[in-house]
Amino acid sequence: MxxxxxxxxxxxIAPLGPPSPLPPLPGAGDDLHxxxxxxxxxxxxxxxxxxxxxxxxxxxxxxxxxxxxxxxxxxxxxxxxxxxxxxxxxxxxxxxxxxxxxxxxxxxxxxxxxxxxxxxxxxxxxxxxxxxxxxxxxxxxxxxxxxxxxxxxxxxxxxxxxxxxxxxxxxxxxxxxxxxxxxxxxxxxxxxxxxxxxxxxxxxxxxxxxxxxxxxxxxxxxxxxxxxxxxxxxxxxxxxxxxxxxxxxxxxxxxxxxxxxxxxxxxxxxxxxxxxxxxxxxxxxxxxxxxxxxxxxxxxxxxxxxxxxxxxxxxxxxxxxxxxxxxxxxxxxxxxxxxxxxxxxxxxxxxxxxxxxxxxxxxxxxxxxxxxxxxxxxxxxxxxxWDFDAVPGERLHTGSGWGALEEHRRRSRSEPVPELPGIPFAQDTIGPEQEDWLTLAWTGSLPEPDPAVPPVSHVAGPWNPLLVGGDWSMAYHRGIARAAAGDLDAAREEFRESAAVRPNAWALRALGHLDGDADAYLAAWELAPGVRQLAVETGEALLAAGRAPEAAALLAALPPDMAAHGRVTVTRIRAAIATGALEEAAALFAAGFDVPDLREGEISLDALWFELAERTVADALGTPVTDEVRAKARADFPLPARYDFRMIG
The missing domain is CATH 2.70.98.10 (Beta-galactosidase; Chain A, domain 5)
Known part of the structure; x- marks a missing residue:
């Protein structure tokens, strides 16, 4: 049988680790298609x-x-x-x-x-x-x-x-x-x-x-x-x-x-x-x-x-x-x-x-x-x-509490709850990620959290009508919901309101991301200096604003455990090249590093390697970077296999 x-x-196993405290706002991690x-x-x-x-x-x-x-x-x-x-x-x-x-x-x-x-x-x-x-x-x-x-x-x-x-x-x-x-x-x-x-x-x-x-x-x-x-x-x-x-x-x-x-x-x-x-x-x-x-x-x-x-x-x-x-x-x-x-x-x-x-x-x-x-x-x-509605028997494993929370949201607004006996969402599955939203569904308000602590979860779509009034946190979550819907102008207004009601790193980071605002990022970093992802985003924003020395200084001051992450190392190399510290950039490459979350199709490693090689050759020859310099750089400094993730070419 x-x-x-x-x-x-x-x-x-490489453990999954904790989720990022920074939500994936539009423009971050766009798919390849x-x-x-x-x-x-x-x-x-x-x-x-x-x-x-x-x-x-x-x-x-x-x-x-x-x-x-x-x-x-x-x-x-x-x-x-x-x-x-x-x-x-x-x-x-x-x-x-x-x-x-x-x-x-x-x-x-x-x-x-x-x-x-x-x-x-x-x-x-x-x-x-x-x-x-x-x-x-x-x-x-x-x-x-x-x-x-x-x-x-x-x-x-x-x-x-x-x-x-x-x-x-x-x-x-x-x-x-x-x-x-x-x-x-x-x-x-x-x-x-x-x-x-x-x-x-x-x-x-x-x-x-x-x-x-x-x-x-x-x-x-x-x-x-x-x-x-x-x-x-x-x-x-x-x-x-x-x-x-x-x-x-x-x-x-x-x-x-x-x-x-x-x-x-x-x-x-x-x-x-x-x-x-x-x-x-x-x-x-x-x-x-x-x-x-x-x-x-x-x-x-x-x-x-x-x-x-x-x-x-x-x-x-x-x-x-x-x-x-x-x-x-x-x-x-x-x-x-x-x-x-x-x-x-x-x-x-x-x-x-x-x-x-x-x-x-x-x-x-x-x-x-x-x-x-x-x-x-x-x-x-x-x-x-096949009987898709056959009622499940012995529970073997527990997933998330989001299905159970959705049933609460519907009941709290007198909306019909679908009858799906084959797909039951038990109420005991609701956990820390859903608890504040359960409170919102039934009371109309969110518990005001400590702004020094990143929000543990976000909502969007059918939750938008419930995100009204409230404190800095409610305004922040309204901004997230507007961003999820693609209404970035409305999202900016909500994030500005959140930061004005009570300065918090999360709304300031969102404004920095949506506007390419390095100063907003710096303000967020001052409020949450222990968030590695925020250090990288702030460094990248400073580089994009032509403020490479500030980016280099921020990254150089990171604690060792944070500085050792490969994504931080990439940003440090970019800052070193931008400030002319070519030997420092070369030393970081030579020491060897991995970027655990390197994106499929991402060209940052090979692009950085050849940019450094071209600058090095150009400085040695006392000339600007020309096609001849590029060719010599590729001949003299072939890309190491460790950094070769090129999908084409």
Whole structure:
């Protein structure tokens, strides 16, 4: 019989650390697709629809480092006679592992360590397994957050249900993991519920990491693909060859790129990644999940560096295949008010003799094996008969209190509370992040906090009507809510009011950020000199204002533990170059440092290295920086591998 149990997984872990006390105001950490251009004649793409100014009301998760220690993860293990699935309950219900017990083969890329890095909407992300991305373009805000989980007893045997309340879109959602007796596939039943009275832009992509073995190939029932790379253009190309390159073989890709397969209409949606022998993993779904994608890091030093950065160097590389609601990850779909969307995904092994033939033969090889293992009607029947409202039984794990708080907010305003017996938000889940907002919902006021202590959480959207009157704190939170809605002029007025009522670092920092005001930043720093993130932002604001000596002095006075952070070191190097202290900048590079939260696609390290090299060469020659100086600098001072994260070039 299938079995569901809770276990502890031991592995080296870099702890997530505390969230940032500085909220992610618009303009901070923008995603890489925001400025995409479209070059697809004859097809309409509305890339503006669904964009959010920031990830508010979430906080940044940037408190991690690069030091890993022995640690433990709490996981659920779902197992039948053929498959064993491991789900990380504290990490967005990531499908950590899927083992084919008949062959002993791991079907996913299983990371041997947990090392956060700055690739998600809230910063912290880690590679491996299957990630469930809901919210907006990028890795979900809940990828490094706990989920509610419970056991549901069904005719399939025990089912693991996980659920949460997603705050960007105010959408409750659930995933039901099932492994019936004898099944060769893990079934994941997904439900999204729009409980609001307006349409909501929805984004979903299931992100599947698989081993990047020599000769591996990715196959989908497609006649073309929408290509998007770091040049920022979306274009339509044929399949499987573009510019003489068969991009379905990831180990031939010179640079990082996204390939969104254009699935043929009326065909069953699926995607497979197979090794040189034709065996590997296949993912298929019911019809709603129409998008399929291949992402490659690229066979270049920067791409290899990123893969090593996310795991233990030498432990193997991976590639990503994905399944989503839309054609591409640059798009959102409108979900009507009050509607639920459901689908079923299936994950299992594939053995496709002929997978390395021509494109038509490779597709047919996978189709044939998939038809034998999982006929299309079986998946459709499963969806039609699945009881998403089955009441969960034994609680296995606890997520956040935001879903329970939303029910309080609705009741306090006499709004209907959705009846979702399958997605219960227990009142005992409300914790410190929600307590003040619970008070606001029922009393109309917030407890006045100490301005020296950073706010522990923020709200937006449906909370706006409750943010009236009050003290400096209420004005500050009104500013956050206005910023989350994209009304930056109104946000500035609220932040000014907050700082005028009672000077506080949080409103002053917000004004500094929105206005590029170095003096506002300095005033904030005087009130909160122990916040590392504020030191970096203040230094960067001073540099942008042409006040490099002040930036250098501020950073030089930081305590050792704060000064040792790689993000601080980058700003120190920038200040040293700007003040002509080239030897100091070179010494910081030579000492060696890492930037734990280096952003995917960020060019700060290589740009700084070559700027320093060019200045050094120019000073030695007594000339300005010219094209000849730049060429000599690159020849004389090649970029060390430690600092090479370049995704292109």
């Amino acid at each position: 299938p079995e569901l149990r809770i276990e502890t997984l031991s592995l080296p 925001a400025e995409a251009t479209v070059n697809v004649p004859g097809e309409c793409f509305d890339l503006a629809y669904g964009r959010t100014p920031s990830v508010l009301p979430y906080s940044w998760q940037d408190g991690y480092g690069r030091d890993r220690e022995p640690g433990e993860l709490r996981v659920a293990v779902l197992e039948n006679d053929r498959l064993r699935a491991t789900i990380a309950l504290d990490l967005g219900a990531r499908l950590w592992s899927l083992v084919d017990k008949e062959t002993g083969r791991e079907l996913l890329y299983r990371n041997p360590v947990l090392q956060p890095a700055n690739l998600a909407l809230r910063n912290a992300w880690f590679s491996g397994g299957v990630e469930w991305n809901l919210g907006t373009t990028g890795h979900t805000p809940l990828t490094c957050a706990p989920m509610h989980a419970a056991r549901v007893d069904t005719p399939d045997g025990p089912v693991l249900r996980v659920w949460e309340h997603e705050r960007l879109r105010e959408i409750p959602y659930q995933l039901d993991f099932a492994l019936p007796e004898g099944s060769r596939f893990l079934y994941v039943h997904v439900r999204l519920v729009n409980t609001r009275d307006v349409d909501v832009p929805v984004y979903w992509w299931s992100n599947i990491a698989v081993p990047a073995t020599p000769g591996a190939r990715v196959i989908a029932p497609a006649d073309g693909a929408y290509r998007f790379a770091y040049e920022g253009e979306l274009s339509l190309i044929g399949a499987p060859v573009h510019d003489g390159l068969d991009y379905t073989y990831p180990d031939r890709a010179p640079h990082a790129a996204d390939y969104f397969f254009r699935l043929e209409e009326g065909r069953r949606p699926w995607i497979a990644a197979v090794d040189a022998s034709g065996t590997g993993l296949v993912q298929t779904s019911t019809a709603r999940l129409t998008g399929r994608k291949l992402f490659v890091w690229g066979e270049n030093p920067g791409g290899h560096r990123w893969q090593d950065w996310l795991t233990e160097p030498g432990s193997g590389r991976y590639l990503e295949i994905q399944a989503g609601l839309a054609r591409t990850q640059l798009e959102h779909l409108p979900m009507p008010a009050g509607e639920s969307w459901t689908w079923v995904e299936a994950y299992g092994a594939v053995e496709a003799e002929g997978a390395h033939g021509d494109w038509a033969a490779a597709r047919e090889a996978v189709e044939r094996d998939l038809r034998e293992r999982l006929p299309v009607p079986a998946l459709n029947v499963r969806l039609a008969e």
